[in-house]
Amino acid sequence: MEVYQVPEMTRCRLFAASLRGSAQQWFSKLGPANIRTWRQLEDLFVRQFQSTLYYSPHVATLANIKQREGEPLEEYFRRFNAEVPKVRGASEETIKNFLIAGLKERSKFWKSLQASESRTLDEFYEQVEPFKRVEKSMRELKISENYRDKIDRSSSPDERKKTYLRSSSPKKSARGKETNKDSGRPYTSKWQTHTPMVASIDHIYATYAGKRVFRKATPLTDYNKRDTSKYCAYHEATGHDTADCRQLKDEIETLIRQGKLT
Incomplete structure (x- = not known):
């Protein structure tokens, strides 16, 4: 509206027409001739709905996010990165430092960082990727081994055949x-x-x-x-x-x- 130099009173009327829900109810309860300028409408509106504004927490709150016992790197990074957009003042260097600070001490990736720490956040993400893949492969391997152990402990094909023949219908073929x-x-x-x-x-x-x-x-x-x-x-x-x-x-x-x- 400022680009097109819309008059103030026209702005007030257009803004009021766009209101819905509780904002519309608030506006309808204002007394007649209460608003004479655009700035006055702006102040009244902000004062009424100031409590509904969302204030971003400081970047220092990221220090509270720590890798849990037994938590995979992929899940830790997912939890951490989900909170980053919610804070203010989060530079790449700050994000990298808090990510490192939250890592489980003496883990393989933590030891790798002690030997060669990344200079940028992008390098840090590249450095962690191989460790994520290894963890994922190890989890899948463990599941597969547990499944094979379960199969090995189950009855033999001959035993399953006897059980099946006792319970199946001879008509099915x-x-x-x-x-x-x-x-x-x-x-x-x-x-x-x-x-x-x-x-x-x-x-x-x-x-x-x-x-x-x-x-x-x-x-x-x-x-x-x-x-x-x-x-x-x-x-x-x-x-x-x-x-x-x-x-x-x-x-x-x-x-x-x-x-x-x-």
Whole structure:
């Protein structure tokens, strides 16, 4: 309005027309002829709603953010960086210093910084990336090892075969293929399209199996005609490989669409 040199009283009327909610209620309660200048309206408005203003905390509050016991570097950096936009006076050097101060002492990355500290914030972020990747790989490896240990402790394929033959119906026959729930017909996918994956479905299953996000698989049919050289970890049975399991592929797609896998 100043660029177009809009008269003050016109500004007052246009501003009043833009008010909504509590601001509109406040304006309607003002007495007639209370506002004679734009500056007067400005002062009244700021004085009324000053308590709703958000005051950014000082950058020194970042010193309160510390890496927790057992917390991965990636999670610590995410928590810290989420608070940075909320503070005032945060220079790159200050951010870098507070990030370093909050690190867990005697950790591998902390020791690396003692040997060669980064000169800039960008260099600091580059320096931490390899340590983040190593931590992530170690977590995934641990999950995979725990899953394999669980498989090793479970019953053998022969024992599972006996259990299956006792509980399955002799009428179902699909030559060892996957079947749709409550029918003996070969399994057909419930999704027409699937989200592109950055890893194989067997790797995804091994990574997340310990978190119990997957639903129980529908049992396979006709054990006698299955390829016993192939094993599906999702079904816990022979017949096909985990990487080729269409039920698992559908289950992963369902979890992605539900926001449970990213």
